[in-house]
Amino acid sequence: MQDVLRTIWILLPAYTPNNFAVLFGGGTPIDMGKNFIDGKRILGDGKTIRGFVAGVVGGMLVAHAQLLIERSFGFNVYSSLPYLQFLQLVFLLSLGAMTGDALGSFIKRRFGVERGKCFPILDQLTFLLVAYAFASLSKAFKTLFTLKIMLIGIVITPLLHLGVNVIAYILKLKEVPW
Ligand code: CTP
Ligand code: MG
Secondary structure (H helix, E strand, O other): OHHHHHHHHHHHHHHOHHHHHHHHOOOOEOOOOOEOOOOOEOOOOOOEHHHHHHHHHHHHHHHHHHHHHHHHHOOOOHHHOOHHHHHHHHHHHHHHHHHHHHHHHHHHHHOOOOOOOOOOOHHHHHHHHHHHHHHOOOOOHHHHOOHHHHHHHHHHHHHHHHHHHHHHHHOOOOOOOO
């Protein structure tokens, strides 16, 4: 359990950006409304510039809140890193998550899946894999992202996604439990 909680903690700056995009998104779509060569939208209206930026900024704000929480509760995960290494890592995690989110939409559109329709596994893992890839460019990556942590992340992320959606359904925040 220790490892699972640690994984969730480490991945929060990648998990939270999409929620900020939902809250603050809107306006000009990243693809500027343009179609790809297959005649379908490149990304679709669900991926906006404002949502993307809000997501990256939001993920970094969450990471800073985590630093404060670690300091006041006396545990060291992100706070074990020099500040600039922390900043580089969480920026790449949040940027990777939003880029992966857009890549997921790009793939969905190529398969003819409409904006907002779900595409299991792809919806839940593309953002994580791209977040890993981006974060791997950071100096501190190896300090926190062991193979074990990364594998736990891949296994628990779809389960967490489902769990959160079922709770949102029970609380009547969502119309369907997925
Ligand atoms: N959002 C945004 N900009 C982003 C990502 C998300 O504005 N870069 C907002 C949009 O309002 C979007 C909502 O967050 O509808 C939910 O995000 P998501 O589920 O990722 O998008 P979908 O609408 O489901 O579109 P897609 O099928 O392309 O995933
Ligand atoms: Mg969606």
